[in-house]
Amino acid sequence: MPLIPPIARIIARHLLKGPLTMKGAPEPDPAGLVELGDALGLESRVRLGRSLSIRAVDAGSCNGCELEIHAVNNPVYDLERFGIRFVASPRHADVLLVTGPVSWNMAEALRRTYDATPAPRWVVAMGDCGKDGGCFAGSYAVAGGASAVIPVDLHIPGCPPTPTALLSGLLALLQTVSAK
Amino acid sequence: MMGNITLMEFLSAGREVPGHRPWPRYQLDARTWRRLAEQMTVSNWEILAEWGEPAEVHVLLRGEDSGAIAVASHPCPDGKFFALGQARPSAIRLERAIRDLWGLVPEGLEDQRPWLDHGRWGVRHPLGKPRETDGVPHVYRFHTAEGDGLHQIPVGPVHAGVIEPGHFRFHCQGETVVRLEERLGYVHKGIEGLLAGKPVADAARIVARVSGDATVAYSLAFAHAVEAALGHEPPPRAVWLRALMAECERLANHLFDIGAICNDAAFAIMLSHLGALREKVLRANQACFGHRLLMDRVVPGGVAADLPDDGVPILRRMAHEVGKGFERAMQLYDNTPSLLDRTTGTGVLTGALAHRFGAGGFVGRASSRGLDARRNPGYAPYDDLAFTIPVMADGDVHARLTVRAEEIRASLGLLDQILTALPAGPAAAPLALRGAGEGLGIVESFRGEVVVWVRVSESGKVVRCHPHDPSWFQWPLLEAVIEGNIVADFPLCNKSFNCSYSGQDL
Numbered sequence: 160m161p162l163i164p165p166i167a168r169i170i171a172r173h174l175l176k177g178p179l180t181m182k183g184a185p186e187p188d189p190a191g192l193v194e195l196g197d198a199l200g201l202e203s204r205v206r207l208g209r210s211l212s213i214r215a216v217d218a219g220s221c222n223g224c225e226l227e228i229h230a231v232n233n234p235v236y237d238l239e240r241f242g243i244r245f246v247a248s249p250r251h252a253d254v255l256l257v258t259g260p261v262s263w264n265m266a267e268a269l270r271r272t273y274d275a276t277p278a279p280r281w282v283v284a285m286g287d288c289g290k291d292g293g294c295f296a297g298s299y300a301v302a303g304g305a306s307a308v309i310p311v312d313l314h315i316p317g318c319p320p321t322p323t324a325l326l327s328g329l330l331a332l333l334q335t336v337s338a339k
Numbered sequence: 340m341m342g343n344i345t346l347m348e349f350l351s352a353g354r355e356v357p358g359h360r361p362w363p364r365y366q367l368d369a370r371t372w373r374r375l376a377e378q379m380t381v382s383n384w385e386i387l388a389e390w391g392e393p394a395e396v397h398v399l400l401r402g403e404d405s406g407a408i409a410v411a412s413h414p415c416p417d418g419k420f421f422a423l424g425q426a427r428p429s430a431i432r433l434e435r436a437i438r439d440l441w442g443l444v445p446e447g448l449e450d451q452r453p454w455l456d457h458g459r460w461g462v463r464h465p466l467g468k469p470r471e472t473d474g475v476p477h478v479y480r481f482h483t484a485e486g487d488g489l490h491q492i493p494v495g496p497v498h499a500g501v502i503e504p505g506h507f508r509f510h511c512q513g514e515t516v517v518r519l520e521e522r523l524g525y526v527h528k529g530i531e532g533l534l535a536g537k538p539v540a541d542a543a544r545i546v547a548r549v550s551g552d553a554t555v556a557y558s559l560a561f562a563h564a565v566e567a568a569l570g571h572e573p574p575p576r577a578v579w580l581r582a583l584m585a586e587c588e589r590l591a592n593h594l595f596d597i598g599a600i601c602n603d604a605a606f607a608i609m610l611s612h613l614g615a616l617r618e619k620v621l622r623a624n625q626a627c628f629g630h631r632l633l634m635d636r637v638v639p640g641g642v643a644a645d646l647p648d649d650g651v652p653i654l655r656r657m658a659h660e661v662g663k664g665f666e667r668a669m670q671l672y673d674n675t676p677s678l679l680d681r682t683t684g685t686g687v688l689t690g691a692l693a694h695r696f697g698a699g700g701f702v703g704r705a706s707s708r709g710l711d712a713r714r715n716p717g718y719a720p721y722d723d724l725a726f727t728i729p730v731m732a733d734g735d736v737h738a739r740l741t742v743r744a745e746e747i748r749a750s751l752g753l754l755d756q757i758l759t760a761l762p763a764g765p766a767a768a769p770l771a772l773r774g775a776g777e778g779l780g781i782v783e784s785f786r787g788e789v790v791v792w793v794r795v796s797e798s799g800k801v802v803r804c805h806p807h808d809p810s811w812f813q814w815p816l817l818e819a820v821i822e823g824n825i826v827a828d829f830p831l832c833n834k835s836f837n838c839s840y841s842g843q844d845l
Contacts, residue, residue: 165671169612179615215501219526221841223551223632228501229595230621230631233614247499263459264525265504267476268496294545298529299465319551321631 220259550842556784563780641767700787808842
C-alpha cells in the first residue's frame with residue numbers, strides 16, 4: 160500500500176480541480192445544460208415534486224441506446240443533478256424510457272411493465288427504432304415502434320440519441336406534461 | 340479414418356465450392372458430414388460459427404494446430420442433419436436456433452427445445468418454409484434441480500439495471516447457486532431475414548446494429564466479407580483508419596466495463612472515474628469521425644469519414660489523458676483489498692471449459708485460451724503493428740478484469756503506432772460489382788471473434804448473410820461459472836462476461 164492511499168489521491172484531485180461536470184467540455188454547452196436543468200426543476204416541481212424517476216426498458220434494442228443512457232449517468236452529464244434518476248422497478252417510476260424496436264418476444268414483457276407503472280405515467284420512446292422500428296421494421300419478429308404496444312408520449316430521435324438530445328427530450332416531455 | 344488427419348485433408352473428401360473467399364468452402368454429403376461429427380470427438384478442430392439456409396447447413400471450422408480455416412456445408416433437402424452439438428456442446432444452442440429459423444432438424448441432439456422461437460412470431464421456421472401459427476407462447480421447460488431446501492429465483496426478462504433483456508432461472512440452496520439456466524431470444528429481431536435481398540449499403544446499416552457496443556467490429560467483418568466476395572481491395576488509408584476506430588471502440592468498452600464490474604461490487608468511484616474517461620473517448624470519436632459510437636463509419640469499400648486536419652492531435656491528447664487517468668484508477672483497484680476480495684476467486688472458468696467451448700475474447704484469454712483474431716487468422720494492418728495479447732490462467736472475475744486492463748494498455752499502444760504510421764491517400768474506393776461471390780470476415784471485437792458470412796449476387800445485393808456473435812460461446816459458460824457462488828455475486832460474474840444479448844438473439 161502506497162503512503163497516500165490512491166482513493167485519497169483521487170478524491171483530493173477532484174476536490175482541488177472541481178467537478179468534471181462543469182469544466183470546459185466542448186459539448187454539450189455547460190450553460191445550456193444548466194438552463195435545461197433550471198427549466199426542468201421549475202416545471203417538474205409543479206407535478207412531480209422536483210424529481211423524475213425513470214425506468215429503462217429494452218424492448219429489442221441493439222444496445223446502442225443503453226450505452227448512451229449509461230453516458231447521461233456519468234459524471235460529465237450527471238443526470239441526477241437535475242433530479243432525474245433511473246430506478247430499478249416500474250413501480251417506482253414516473254416515466255418508462257423504451258429503447259429499440261419492440262420485438263414480438265418482448266411485447267408482453269413491455270406491456271406488463273407498463274401495467275406495473277403507477278399513473279400518472281409517461282412513455283418516452285428513445286431512438287429511431289423506438290419510433291417505427293427503424294431499420295428493423297418489417298421483420299417477422301418485430302412488432303414495430305414502442306407505440307405498437309403501449310401509448311407513447313414522446314419520441315427522442317437519433318441512432319442512438321446523444322446524451323444532450325436525451326436530456327432535451329426529457330425537457331420536452333415536461334412541457335407536455337405541464338400543458339395537460 | 341479416425342486419428343491424425345488435418346482439417347483440410349478431411350474436408351478435401353468433399354466438393355470445393357468455387358467463388359468462396361478468402362477461405363475455402365466444401366460441400367459434404369451425408370456420410371462425410373456424419374464422419375465430421377465423429378471426427379469432432381477426437382480432434383481439436385473448433386467450431387467458429389454454425390448457421391443454416393433453407394436446405395443447407397454450414398459450419399465454420401478452424402484446425403487448432405494448423406490454424407487452417409474452412410466452411411463445411413451439408414445440403415439437407417430432406418430437412419434434417421446430423422447434429423454436431425452432441426460432440427461439441429458449444430453448437431447446441433446454434434443448432435436449436437437453426438431448427439427455429441430454418442426448420443432443419445438436428446438429428447441426435449438431446450436438447451430439442453426451441454431457443455430463439457418463443458412461439459410469439461405468428462410463424463414457424465420464418466427463414467425456411469414458413470408456416471403460420473396462432474402466436475400462443477411456448478411453455479419453456481427449464482432444467483430442474485431437486486433436493487432439500489432448494490428454491491427457484493426467476494429473474495427477467497426486464498432487469499433492474501439498464502441492461503438488455505433475458506431470463507435467468509436460478510436454483511439455490513440458501514445463498515448458494517446450485518444451477519443457473521439462461522433463456523434468451525427476447526431481442527430476436529429477425530436480422531438474417533431482413534438482410535436477405537438488401538443492397539449492400541442497406542445491409543451494412545443493419546449489420547452495424549447487430550450489437551451496438553461492437554458496431555465497428557461488425558461493420559468491419561461485414562466489409563471484409565463483402566470485399567472478399569467481390570475481390571475488392573480497400574485503399575491502405577482506409578485499412579489503417581478502420582483499425583484506429585476498432586481500437587477506440589475496444590478502449591471505450593473496456594474502460595466502462597471495468598468500472599461497471601467494480602460498481603457491481605458496490606465500489607462506485609471506479610465507475611465514475613472510468614465513465615468520465617470513456618466520455619473522453621466518445622467525444623474524440625465524435626470530433627474525428629462524426630459519431631460517438633462510430634456507427635456506419637466503416638463501410639464496404641473503405642471508411643465513411645476521414646480524419647479532420649486536427650484529428651491526429653485530438654486522438655493523441657485523448658490517448659494521453661485516458662492513459663494517465665486509467666493508471667490512477669488501476670492503482671486504486673490494486674490497492675483496495677475489499678474490492679479485490681470480491682473479484683478474486685469469484686466466478687472461476689476453468690481452462691478446459693474455455694477450450695471446449697472455444698470461448699474467445701477476454702473470457703477465453705483469462706482462462707488460458709490465448710487466441711485473438713487480430714493475430715489468428717490475422718488481418719491488415721495488425722501484421723505491421725506490435726502488440727501483446729494478455730493471457731491469464733486463473734479464470735476468475737479478477738483475471739477477466741486484469742486481461743481487459745492489459746488490453747486497454749495494448750490498445751493505447753496501438754493507437755500511438757497507427758497515428759504515427761497512418762498512410763496518406765483516399766479513404767475509400769467505390770465497390771466494383773463484378774459478379775457474384777461468397778465471402779467471410781473474422782474480426783476481433785472487444786468481446787471476441789465476430790464472424791460475418793455473406794453471399795452477394797451479380798447485381799450487388801446480399802442474397803444471404805449470417806453475423807455470428809462471440810457471445811454464443813460465452814453465454815453457456817456463465818451458467819457453469821456461477822455454480823457454487825452466491826446469488827449476490829451473479830451481477831459481478833455476469834458483468835465480467837458482459838455477453839451481448841442482441842448479438843446472440845439476432
